[in-house]
Amino acid sequence: MTTEVRSLREFRMPDVGEGLTEAEILSWYVKPGDTVTDGQVVCEVETAKAAVELPIPFNGVVEQLFFPEGATVDVGTVIISVAVAGEAGAAAPAVAAAPAAPAPALAPAPAEAEPERREVLVGYGPRTGGSQRRARRTTTTTVIAPAPVPVPAVVVPVSVPVPVPVVPEQPSGDRPLAKPPVRKLAKDLGIDLRAVTPTGPDGVITREDVHAHASAAAAVAAAAEAPAPVAAAEPVSVSGSGDVRVPIKGVRKATAQAMVSSAFTAPHVTEFVQVDVTRTMRFVRRLKESGELGRDIRVSPLLLVAKALLTAIKRHPEINAQWDEAAQEIVIKGQVNLGIAAATPRGLIVPNIKDAGAKTLSGLAAALGELIDTARQGKTSPADMQGGTVTITNVGVFGVDTGTPILNPGEAAILAFGAVRELPWVHKGKVVPRQVTTLALSFDHRLVDGELGSRVLADVAALLERPKRLITWG
Template sequence: MTTAVSSLREFKMPDVGEGLTEAEILKWYVQPGDTVTDGQIVCEVETAKAAVELPIPFNGTVQALHFTEGATVDVGTSIIAIAVAGEPLVAAAAAVPAASAAPAAAVAEAESAEPARREVLVGYGPRTGSTQRRARRGGATPAVAVTVVATTAPAPAAPAAVAAVPVQQGATERPLAKPPVRKLAKDLGIDLRTVVATGRDGIITREDVHAAATPAPAPVAETPAGAAVETAPVAPVAAAGTDVRVAIKGVRKATAQAMVASAFTAPHVTEFVQVDVTRTMKLVRTLKESGELGQGVRVSPLLLVAKALLTAIKRHPEINASWDEAAQEIVLRGQVNLGIAAATPRGLIVPNIKNAGALTLAGLATELGSLIDTARLGKTSPADMAGGSVTITNVGVFGVDTGTPILNPGEAAILAFGAVRELPWVHKGKVVPRQVTTLALSFDHRMVDGELGSKVLADVAAILERPKRLITWA
């Protein structure tokens, strides 16, 4: 007689960023009973920095999901139980803390339970014990069963006593919706099961959620062309005279903490300049029409602004720095990791293009397009947002002339690019209509003096006024 033994292994919420303490479960890709393999994606979580897909590090069968979608889970907390075949029995006992064994009468009662109860049980075999976790933030934790499955050869045996406890499950039929839509519904207090789906294949759209939230919702405007980097976040909709409370978590929580720390740690100075960008806008049109930068490469004014800033940094590398408080040192960065501030439905994120200063204009356009596409899909990883040195925020896509941008923590400077408008301008001794924008450069006055900040901003303006300087100053 031979016995095949399966043990239960717990997969814990990892720290997928740099020192993160919690994450929200956006979506489960597996359910109890599913077979999983090493490296398979089992869920998507939202950290304080980005949405990340989590792979399972071993093979087995899903026994329990310990948290529902939308729950916020501390790093290091078990989120899923997997039955793994061929491991020693002791591993199963150590997977989770064991409680006292249930009396035989309770086992017999479970074995004769109603069919509806059996549907939510996790397995069969000798009962070795179970444990229940305390409730955590974001939702109650379902019971976790330590399961040992035994089979006997050569003749099949009758099922042994039920060896698990009920596991909390969601509705048998889950409405179809993408994670950002689910989050919107959660923020508005809308049960997706009550929403009428109008999307393809029965998928609930953002408009469907708004329709369920208010009898006469305002139409949702599409993102204007070229504004992909800055996408306005969705605001919660409330009935007239009713307050709406939105939980501060995820990207919004991290952004708030970072901005407060930046504003009250680094002494900000902001300088402004208006510049005639008529020639730059003409160059953008020419590059678009000619396709010189490559097939399918997107060309926008932001691309030329980014290249102008990189050229200015090359001429004044001292601005590409960070402040090390612990070591009492100014760190002059060896390469420019150019951050692009992106407003997404989950909040503000700042992914960066690694070693952007070494890229050609075509290479920069390709990387910028990839960054935009990734941010649109909500797939920006923590690694994409780590290590930035200087940032651009494109407030012009909202029709805003400029602002006083707050430094991304750890960086010495941030450039705001405002809306391009046709204004009366003195050109060659005559007042004529020209395309004009306003630039604002905020910098950390601990390490960037007014002279250095002014020179960098003046260089960016000079390049945008006469873009041929991209060649002569390179």
């Protein structure tokens, strides 16, 4: 006779934003007593970068919700426990009188004995004696906590695997190491094993790895599907005198902390220049009318400002740098990841175009259009906001002439593009109306001295005055 043993499993707050330390629980989709299945979304959380929905990586019945809606929880903290049913006849210790076919003590273990099993993990009781034959094949998941979104860094496993006499299926070519049950699980979930970060011995992909990857991927996908006006849902309280208090959290909290850190860490210098962009505005109209960059490509003055800045950086690569405090070194970056500051309902975000300096004008236009559309829809992923090296902020869209922008933390420079206005200007010895804008370049004076900053800003201005040179330099 067999019995069913129910055990508790804990689901911890994952890191869905590449290094974030906390998240706020926006809403619960389940309550104690509800039945949940592997992959079911149980709650929505907001990090400093995105609002995401979290799927549970196992089946069971909700036992307890550890935090209410609105609570801010550190990454790695248990947020929900689930009662999980063990395998019949497998969860309890072996009974001496139970009939079982004898098996040699040194018999090779079958393929189903997976490396993620432990003697005292959930669903398995401690052994009472020597080796014993398993009753039948089981695929019980032993996920302890979902891993963060895979990034190109060293991943430390949650638990230390113990040696087991199992040889995983050997890969052919670039096929990743995994056993057949794990491959089937990945296939059922629609996951490419080559994208999964392995944590098992010798680079073996375990069921935990597959579930963790599925959980992280679902969280990012949920962030992309979330509606933009998240900020509208933030609660406010009104005092008797009519004051309104707005809680600072999520993107706004992260922005505030980053700007304070940047302002009081990097010595800022800002320089300004007025530029006659009449030819640039004509060039923009010509590109729009001719469609030479592509019929579906959006062309704007910001595109040519971005191209001018990237061209200036190509001539003066020292400005595309970072300060390494620990090593006391200046690190000149090998590629330009161009950030574009975007105001969204959740606050200011700065997604970036990876390796923007290597793109043609048409390629840059396509990437810029996609970045702006994604940001406006609230679908920017955390990965798109990592690794920026220099930023443009377009304050001109608000009718502002210019400003003194604060550096994105870790970056050496940020360019503010002001409003384009028709002003009286001396052109060819005469005062005539011309299209004029003001550019402001802030830079970290530890990395960039006044000469370098001035040369870069002057180059950007000269290129915008005669934009056809962008084609030559680009």
